Amino acid sequence: MLTIHADSRGHALAVRGERIEAAGPLAELSAGHPHARVRTWPGILTPGFVNLHGTELLERAYHPDPREAGTLGTEPxxxxxxxxxxxxxxxxxxxxxxxxxxxxxxxxxxxxxxxxRIRAVQDAVRRTGLTVLPRPHHPGGTPSLDPLASDLPPETPPARTPGSAACFAVFDVHDETELAERGATATCVATVIAGRLLFRRR
Structure with missing residues (x-):
């Protein structure tokens, strides 16, 4: 099934399965695919981010269970x-x-x-669907769950083009400038990887 994801600026992606079939203005994609399902998101469609500190955040930190917040807090x-x-x-x-x-x-x-190095971490991450990229060395900087809160320039995946993997994130902001100012923690609405909606703000 073809789904057109559109943002409040009229930018859109046509996604079939794991791949992007087309990218362009919503009006153009809707006219070219009149039977597609259209999902309109608040804010802006972006390629999402690559977190350069995956090792530090997933294998060198413990993320407390919400039930442990009273004793361990909520931060890694x-x-x-x-x-x-x-x-x-x-x-x-x-x-x-x-x-x-x-x-x-x-x-x-x-x-x-x-x-x-920890098999349980490797298996858990693989099952989540998160894309894991090889990292030959430590990138420096301070690890942060919010890529915009690190002291490194934010890293993004390659541009989304027809045939590429359907990976993107939606942020409830007017533009990229507001996103940089407010950060990703409070503004992310949805994250899609390989065509799967893996996060949606409730």
């Missing part, structure tokens, strides 16, 4: 706090799943990672 735990937890495989896997969900909620469509 690293360093001595992480070591004190003495995590087993089950908790590592659950942490990685929560970490990926928090990345998706900020418009991340891919994470750059060194080879995972």
């Amino acid at each position: 735990l690293t360093g001595d706090a992480l070591r004190a937890l003495a995590l087993d495989d089950a908790r590592w896997g659950a942490s990685a799943r929560r970490g990926v969900q928090r990345m998706l909620a900020r418009g991340t469509v891919a994470a750059a990672c060194e080879p995972f």
